[in-house]
Amino acid sequence: METREKGARGDVELRWAELIVALLVVAGALVVMVDSLRVGIAWGDDGPKAGYFPFFIGCILGSAALWIAARTLVAWKSLGDKMFVTGAELRPVLSMLLPTIAYVIGIYFIGIYVASAIYIAAFMVWQGKYGWLPTLATSVGVPLAIFLMFEMWFLVPLPKGPFEKLIGY
Amino acid sequence: MLEDIGNLMQGFAVALTWKNLVFMLVGILLGVLIGVLPGLGGANGVAILLPLTFTMSPTSAIIMLSCIYWGALFGGAITSILFNIPGEPWSVATTFDGFPMAQQGRAGEAMTAAFTSSFVGALFAVILITFLAPLVAKFALQFGPPEYFAIQFLTFASFVGMGREPPAKTLVSMMLGFALAAVGLDTVTGTLRMTFGQTELLQGFDFLIAVIGLFGLGEILLTMEEGLAFKGTKGKIDLNIVLKTWKLLPKFWLTSLRACLIGCWMGITPGGATPASFMSYGMARRFSKKGDKFGTGEIEGVVAPETAAHAAGTSALLPMLTLGIPGSPTAAVLLGGLLIWGLQPGPLLFVEKKEFVWGLIASMYLGNIVGLVIVLTTVPFWAAILRVPFAIIAPVIVVICAIGAYTVHNKFFDVAMMVVFGVVGYAFKKLKYPLAPLVLALVLGDGAETAFRQSMLASGGNVGIFFSNGLVGSIMALGMVILCWPLVARVRAFGRQRSGGARPAPPPA
Numbered sequence: 001m002e003t004r005e006k007g008a009r010g011d012v013e014l015r016w017a018e019l020i021v022a023l024l025v026v027a028g029a030l031v032v033m034v035d036s037l038r039v040g041i042a043w044g045d046d047g048p049k050a051g052y053f054p055f056f057i058g059c060i061l062g063s064a065a066l067w068i069a070a071r072t073l074v075a076w077k078s079l080g081d082k083m084f085v086t087g088a089e090l091r092p093v094l095s096m097l098l099p100t101i102a103y104v105i106g107i108y109f110i111g112i113y114v115a116s117a118i119y120i121a122a123f124m125v126w127q128g129k130y131g132w133l134p135t136l137a138t139s140v141g142v143p144l145a146i147f148l149m150f151e152m153w154f155l156v157p158l159p160k161g162p163f164e165k166l167i168g169y
Numbered sequence: 170m171l172e173d174i175g176n177l178m179q180g181f182a183v184a185l186t187w188k189n190l191v192f193m194l195v196g197i198l199l200g201v202l203i204g205v206l207p208g209l210g211g212a213n214g215v216a217i218l219l220p221l222t223f224t225m226s227p228t229s230a231i232i233m234l235s236c237i238y239w240g241a242l243f244g245g246a247i248t249s250i251l252f253n254i255p256g257e258p259w260s261v262a263t264t265f266d267g268f269p270m271a272q273q274g275r276a277g278e279a280m281t282a283a284f285t286s287s288f289v290g291a292l293f294a295v296i297l298i299t300f301l302a303p304l305v306a307k308f309a310l311q312f313g314p315p316e317y318f319a320i321q322f323l324t325f326a327s328f329v330g331m332g333r334e335p336p337a338k339t340l341v342s343m344m345l346g347f348a349l350a351a352v353g354l355d356t357v358t359g360t361l362r363m364t365f366g367q368t369e370l371l372q373g374f375d376f377l378i379a380v381i382g383l384f385g386l387g388e389i390l391l392t393m394e395e396g397l398a399f400k401g402t403k404g405k406i407d408l409n410i411v412l413k414t415w416k417l418l419p420k421f422w423l424t425s426l427r428a429c430l431i432g433c434w435m436g437i438t439p440g441g442a443t444p445a446s447f448m449s450y451g452m453a454r455r456f457s458k459k460g461d462k463f464g465t466g467e468i469e470g471v472v473a474p475e476t477a478a479h480a481a482g483t484s485a486l487l488p489m490l491t492l493g494i495p496g497s498p499t500a501a502v503l504l505g506g507l508l509i510w511g512l513q514p515g516p517l518l519f520v521e522k523k524e525f526v527w528g529l530i531a532s533m534y535l536g537n538i539v540g541l542v543i544v545l546t547t548v549p550f551w552a553a554i555l556r557v558p559f560a561i562i563a564p565v566i567v568v569i570c571a572i573g574a575y576t577v578h579n580k581f582f583d584v585a586m587m588v589v590f591g592v593v594g595y596a597f598k599k600l601k602y603p604l605a606p607l608v609l610a611l612v613l614g615d616g617a618e619t620a621f622r623q624s625m626l627a628s629g630g631n632v633g634i635f636f637s638n639g640l641v642g643s644i645m646a647l648g649m650v651i652l653c654w655p656l657v658a659r660v661r662a663f664g665r666q667r668s669g670g671a672r673p674a675p676p677p678a
Contacts, residue, residue: 014600017596017600018600021596021597021600021602022341025341025345028345028348029344029348031363032348032351032363035362035363035365036362039355039360039361039362043630044358046358047357047622047625047626048622048625048626048630049358049360050355050357050358050360050362051362052622052625053351053618053621053622054347054348054351054362054363057344057347057348057351058344058348060340060344061340061341061344061345061347061348064337064338064340064341064344065337065341067337068335068337068338068341071337084599084600085394085599089394089395089396090394092393092394092396093390093393093394093595095393096389096390096393096563096567097390097591097592099564100386100567100588100591101588103567103571104571104584104585104587104588107571107575107581107584108581112568112571112572112575116568116571119564119567119568120561120564120565120568123560123563123564124560124561124564127560127563128558128560128561130560130561138561138565142565142568143568146568146572150572150576154221154224155224156220156221156576157579158572158575158576159575159581
């Protein structure tokens with residue numbers, strides 16, 4: 001988060017990040033409070049109702065987040081040159097995050113073993129520029145080791161897909 | 170006292186079986202590995218391995234898991250000194266003097282000092298646990314719901330008051346944890362809260378998932394951003410260097426003792442290992458004769474933070490065992506494990522599961538001795554692991570995190586939640602929201618709520634019950650003071666500013 005020139009592509013300013021996160025928390029706090037009101041925050045027949053405690057939590061959460069938002073707005077001008085993340089930093093983060101999201105979706109459809117193999121291989125080729133031999137060795141070796149450890153040794157079943165069905169497991 | 174020593178000896182008999190010694194060894198090795206790798210740390214490492222221990226006997230399992238914790242504490246120092254990359258947040262302060270020492274070719278000396286001080290800090294804390302824990306447990310037997318709530322209040326107040334982060338952000342993080350803990354079925358009234366008709370939310374959020382996401386994926390994303398260039402120095406340790414360094418160390422006994430005390434205090438009141446290491450480093454710099462040379466490769470600058478971090482990390486188990494209130498995220502994960510095995514931490518544990526408690530305490534002694542020997546002999550191996558390129562390590566760690574998240578409840582939904590927590594962890598870390606309060610609130614949320622409601626029920630809704638007797642009143646009062654401490658400090662700083670006596674800025678984090 002070093003100080004640098006403004007306006008580069010993909011830069012996210014710190015003040016915006018602060019404000020947006022604080023406002024998201026406020027929204028979350030409102031959800032908590034509204035739902036607590038729904039289940040009742042008062043005293044029931046047998047003691048405090050279910051919303052009694054969470055409602056307090058929501059109040060404190062919301063006020064703390066509002067305080068952070070307000071302080072950010074007060075210091076808005078002086079925070080102007082601070083970056084939350086620069087475009088150059090954001091790129092590698094997204095190059096990790098987006099494949100990971102794809103990977104998790106993949107787990108749902110093709111099982112964790114195949115998805116892991118593809119994920120590791122893709123990452124090694126794309127980020128590490130590895131040749132096919134080390135890539136193949138790692139991307140097959142790691143899921144295989146996991147398979148032996150979990151399914152065979154510890155007898156913990158992990159999500160499986162069509163490929164595992166095909167080889168009869 | 171004598172009875173405790175007798176119990177401890179019985180504990181050694183429990184811990185000193187071949188099977189448990191092997192688990193100890195495996196635990197330490199896994200722990201150092203976890204401590205060395207980016208994205209895997211004590212908390213999420215233990216969380217990921219927790220489901221694998223469900224089939225073991227609770228004693229063996231907790232011995233292995235706590236040894237992973239010791240190993241991770243040791244491992245953090247290796248990356249700090251050799252690569253200037255703190256493997257764990259609590260070893261950030263170790264980089265200040267450790268890395269300069271390594272650059273001067275004194276890596277072996279720095280690591281020997283770090284490991285030995287870690288050992289001393291841990292030993293001090295374990296001795297404290299041995300003699301203090303039974304007393305605290307006996308004392309806590311008289312606790313009712315108001316006292317429990319007061320202790321929880323004190324715990325969370327000390328996060329706000331003692332933390333290094335802005336109090337409002339600590340509060341947000343903590344309350345988010347409480348709010349997430351409230352999701353799902355309310356056990357007292359049977360009402361569904363904040364589930365919005367989603368069946369996945371019925372059981373609420375498991376804190377293990379949060380830990381794996383926040384500390385695992387979040388950390389990986391941060392590491393990606395920094396652009397991984399491991400520019401490490403070579404680490405060589407031989408017996409000569411070890412013996413030479415050990416001769417130097419007794420000179421720093423005062424620094425070491427101070428670090429032990431700071432560490433134990435911060436561990437028991439859940440400040441945690443990270444602030445303890447910074448505080449100890451700062452104190453050592455202020456009081457040392459060579460204070461102005463700190464940061465250029467002073468061995469004392471390695472001793473101070475490492476001793477404190479280990480003392481804090483170890484003593485965090487004291488409130489976990491005796492009160493059921495963990496002093497650190499990793500202690501919280503261990504607590505979760507105990508609950509899964511049907512062991513309710515708290516004062517009764519010392520009465521009902523005596524051999525378990527003392528076996529665990531005995532294993533702390535043994536685990537730290539084994540750990541010291543292992544790390545001193547295997548440094549080159551760990552340094553080699555760190556040279557494995559990040560393009561291989563990063564996806565493998567994410568795969569391990571995904572598996573860890575899945576195996577907690579065998580639910581796909583948890584894996585997706587882990588990614589969400591990962592993004593939250595990344596954003597929160599960058600905006601300086603502390604993560605530990607969120608995790609602890611998520612763990613303790615239900616307990617705190619139950620204690621609060623039972624107290625309210627007993628008093629008919631009168632908050633005065635929290636001041637109804639000397640014990641609960643003084644705990645609450647102490648909590649209030651700590652909670653308001655940032656305010657007091659600010660008023661004092663303001664007064665000083667107005668009187669013109671500008672003080673030098675505190676050392677950078």
